[in-house]
Amino acid sequence: xxxxxxxxxxxxxxxxxxxxxxxxxxxxxxxxxxxxxxxxxxxxxxxxxxxxxxxxxxxxxxxxxxxxxxxxxxxxxxxxxxxxxxxxxxxxxxxxxxxxxxxxxxxxxxxxxxxxxxxxxxxxxxxxxxxxxxxxxxxxxxxxxxxxxxxxxxxxxxxxxxxxxxxxxxxxxxxxxxxxxxxxxxxxxxxxxxxxxxxxxxxxxxxxxxxxxxxxxxxxxxxxxxxxxxxxxxxxxxxxxxxxxxxxxxxxxxxxxxxxxxxxxxxxxxxxxxxxxxxxxxxxxxxxxxxxxxxxxxxxxxxxxxxxxxxxxxxxxxxxxxxxxxxxxxxxxxxxxxxxxxxxxxxxxxxxxxxxx
Amino acid sequence: xxxxxxxxxxxxxxxxxxxxxxxxxxxxxxxxxxxxxxxxxxxxxxxxxxxxxxxxxxxxxxxxxxxxxxxxxxxxxxxxxxxxxxxxxxxxxxxxxxxxxxxxxxxxxxxxxxxxxxxxxxxxxxxxxxxxxxxxxxxxxxxxxxxxxxxxxxxxxxxxxxxxxxxxxxxxxxxxxxxxxxxxxxxxxxxxxxxxxxxxxxxxxxxxxxxxxxxxxxxxxxxxxxxxxxxxxxxxxxxxxxxxxxxxxxxxxxxxxxxxxxxxxxxxxxxxxxxxxxxxxxxxxxxxxxxxxxxxxxxxxxxxxxxxxxxxxxxxxxxxxxxxxxxxxxxxxxxxxxxxxxxxxxxxxxxxxxxxx
Numbered sequence: 061x062x063x064x065x066x067x068x069x070x071x072x073x074x075x076x077x078x079x080x081x082x083x084x085x086x087x088x089x090x091x092x093x094x095x096x097x098x099x100x101x102x103x104x105x106x107x108x109x110x111x112x113x114x115x116x117x118x119x120x121x122x123x124x125x126x127x128x129x130x131x132x133x134x135x136x137x138x139x140x141x142x143x144x145x146x147x148x149x150x151x152x153x154x155x156x157x158x159x160x161x162x163x164x165x166x167x168x169x170x171x172x173x174x175x176x177x178x179x180x181x182x183x184x185x186x187x188x189x190x191x192x193x194x195x196x197x198x199x200x201x202x203x204x205x206x207x208x209x210x211x212x213x214x215x216x217x218x219x220x221x222x223x224x225x226x227x228x229x230x231x232x233x234x235x236x237x238x239x240x241x242x243x244x245x246x247x248x249x250x251x252x253x254x255x256x257x258x259x260x261x262x263x264x265x266x267x268x269x270x271x272x273x274x275x276x277x278x279x280x281x282x283x284x285x286x287x288x289x290x291x292x293x294x295x296x297x298x299x300x301x302x303x304x305x306x307x308x309x310x311x312x313x314x315x316x317x318x319x320x321x322x323x324x325x326x327x328x329x330x331x332x333x334x335x336x337x338x339x340x341x342x343x344x345x346x347x348x349x350x351x352x353x354x355x356x357x358x359x360x361x362x363x364x365x366x367x368x369x370x371x372x373x374x375x376x377x378x379x380x381x382x383x384x385x386x387x388x389x390x391x392x393x394x395x396x397x398x399x400x401x402x403x404x405x406x407x408x409x410x411x412x413x414x415x416x417x
Numbered sequence: 418x419x420x421x422x423x424x425x426x427x428x429x430x431x432x433x434x435x436x437x438x439x440x441x442x443x444x445x446x447x448x449x450x451x452x453x454x455x456x457x458x459x460x461x462x463x464x465x466x467x468x469x470x471x472x473x474x475x476x477x478x479x480x481x482x483x484x485x486x487x488x489x490x491x492x493x494x495x496x497x498x499x500x501x502x503x504x505x506x507x508x509x510x511x512x513x514x515x516x517x518x519x520x521x522x523x524x525x526x527x528x529x530x531x532x533x534x535x536x537x538x539x540x541x542x543x544x545x546x547x548x549x550x551x552x553x554x555x556x557x558x559x560x561x562x563x564x565x566x567x568x569x570x571x572x573x574x575x576x577x578x579x580x581x582x583x584x585x586x587x588x589x590x591x592x593x594x595x596x597x598x599x600x601x602x603x604x605x606x607x608x609x610x611x612x613x614x615x616x617x618x619x620x621x622x623x624x625x626x627x628x629x630x631x632x633x634x635x636x637x638x639x640x641x642x643x644x645x646x647x648x649x650x651x652x653x654x655x656x657x658x659x660x661x662x663x664x665x666x667x668x669x670x671x672x673x674x675x676x677x678x679x680x681x682x683x684x685x686x687x688x689x690x691x692x693x694x695x696x697x698x699x700x701x702x703x704x705x706x707x708x709x710x711x712x713x714x715x716x717x718x719x720x721x722x723x724x725x726x727x728x729x730x731x732x733x734x735x736x737x738x739x740x741x742x743x744x745x746x747x748x749x750x751x752x753x754x755x756x757x758x759x760x761x762x763x764x765x766x767x768x769x770x771x772x773x774x
Contacts, residue, residue: 176567176568203495205499205502211533
């Protein structure tokens with residue numbers, strides 16, 4: 061088991077990464093947070109796969125939320141809070157979010173608002189959830205206008221990432237999660253790229269158990285160092301948006317139905333590589349390296365049929381805008397550069413270039 | 418104009434109390450917060466009375482929420498956030514909540530969650546809003562199970578209390594608000610009791626303009642000192658719950674229809690006085706003094722017909738419970754004492770005593 065301590069203004073918290081660590085959740089919670097969780101919240105898929113052993117160990121009846129991005133909304137927060145009230149949870153109670161990023165974002169936000177804030181534990185069961193969603197303190201739900209438009213900075217008291225749960229993840233989701241690993245590696249640990257499995261048939265068997273633990277841990281370490289230095293995204297944390305500007309727009313333009321988040325990010329990484337080259341901050345070799353790192357994750361849904369002008373209109377309404385317009389994070393040969401102004405016309409050109417292949 | 422600086426972990430903020438200060442809201446906001454509000458949110462009653470001059474000064478079209486406790490719920494938060502999105506508000510935007518405690522609690526919570534938190538200004542237009550709701554950083558909305566069960570600690574960047582707005586307040590609301598002044602005075606400034614107008618016909622004319630400013634300012638100062646020392650209610654802040662344990666139960670038992678909050682608190686102050694005497698922490702003279710301070714605020718809805726056992730069951734479900742059961746704040750001769758265990762049977766007896774008059 062690898063432990064990474066994340067610094068946070070709201071209180072530091074440990075991230076435990078290991079094979080089978082969920083089996084010890086009751087003991088780990090008691091030892092680290094002082095008491096076991098009073099509630100487990102999950103979704104239907106994870107309930108079937110993993111919730112039984114967690115809930116049994118904790119002797120609680122899990123709350124099962126409807127899964128999927130379209131259910132990441134306030135009603136799920138309210139469902140959790142009302143069950144917590146019915147079960148008598150008070151301000152000293154701890155709750156456990158067990159699932160992917162949608163579950164941890166939603167339940168983290170519920171914990172942030174229930175009785176104005178209670179402690180929570182994140183137990184991510186997807187690769188994306190482990191390397192991205194569960195660390196950093198961002199919680200929230202969607203509005204009809206877009207993703208994560210309401211939420212809170214409310215870091216968990218503990219993160220338990222059991223890499224064994226990745227064995228049950230559909231390969232497509234596993235590959236999508238690897239796009240965030242590639243992103244993290246590019247930002248500050250290029251040698252991590254060597255650990256990322258490649259090919260069209262990436263699966264859980266592509267790495268050993270300890271290989272998954274190491275890759276997840278190194279990805280989390282990168283993110284944890286960035287968010288510790290800039291929890292509320294005044295500057296450095298923006299680097300984590302590498303690949304996300306076009307990525308979010310692609311997701312929004314297809315109503316979040318065509319791409320898994322990581323697949324859209326993989327396209328976004330390629331777009332950022334092209335723009336980095338155009339802006340003179342990335343070498344031709346660097347452009348090639350980043351694009352092929354994204355491409356080596358295997359096939360992803362096409363963008364050929366999408367209208368670049370329409371897609372890029374979604375960039376302008378992304379919440380990362382500020383009073384000065386849309387700023388991109390662009391890759392350099394050894395990391396990223398922030399706040400690069402990219403005109404919409406240029407974004408459209410780059411998307412056309414990606415469509416040509 | 419009187420300025421009180423409130424210390425807060427999230428950043429200190431000033432409270433400005435004065436006659437006519439709302440007229441200068443644009444300039445005050447620009448000077449103190451750095452820029453004027455991009456949005457004004459209010460309710461229908463306040464929109465008619467005050468929003469026009471504020472909105473005109475700021476050149477914005479106010480967002481008008483449905484008023485009343487039953488509308489203090491997430492849908493009002495979502496309405497505000499979606500309008501802010503449509504109006505292009507970003508993370509650097511500031512919003513203004515103009516109205517009573519329901520408006521400032523709801524809009525403060527919307528500000529706490531919009532894009533994971535933006536700055537807000539509270540402009541309370543009721544006495545209760547000025548002396549209680551707008552200071553201290555508690556925001557939130559109701560769930561079907563009870564009041565303020567979801568929310569956030571999210572202090573405003575500025576509070577502007579224009580005591581002239583009290584001239585438009587129905588006398589019953591004015592009297593109800595005075596119950597919170599009596600509470601604050603009892604906690605730590607007994608001489609403030611001498612400023613509180615008395616009698617069945619209390620109205621705005623019962624005090625001079627500067628009398629209102631002084632009384633409101635002294636009440637806010639008491640609250641601000643308490644919340645600065647204990648923002649998240651680990652201890653001292655509980656003292657502000659004086660009179661609220663039975664008060665909340667009376668409101669809940671009558672579906673929030675019979676009593677204004679301050680009226681229920683006035684009953685709660687009397688109950689706390691009786692219990693203080695019973696527990697030996699308050700003298701007979703103190704009991705008499707506190708009860709008559711509450712009674713001098715004039716008539717309030719009766720409790721004769723309510724079943725004390727039923728009312729007191731609502732105490733046990735109040736969110737101020739902790740793992741050890743229900744703790745009351747009880748008055749002493751020169752302040753309050755926290756965490757006094759009161760058995761339900763004793764609370765019932767005291768309510769029966771109040772019913773006998």
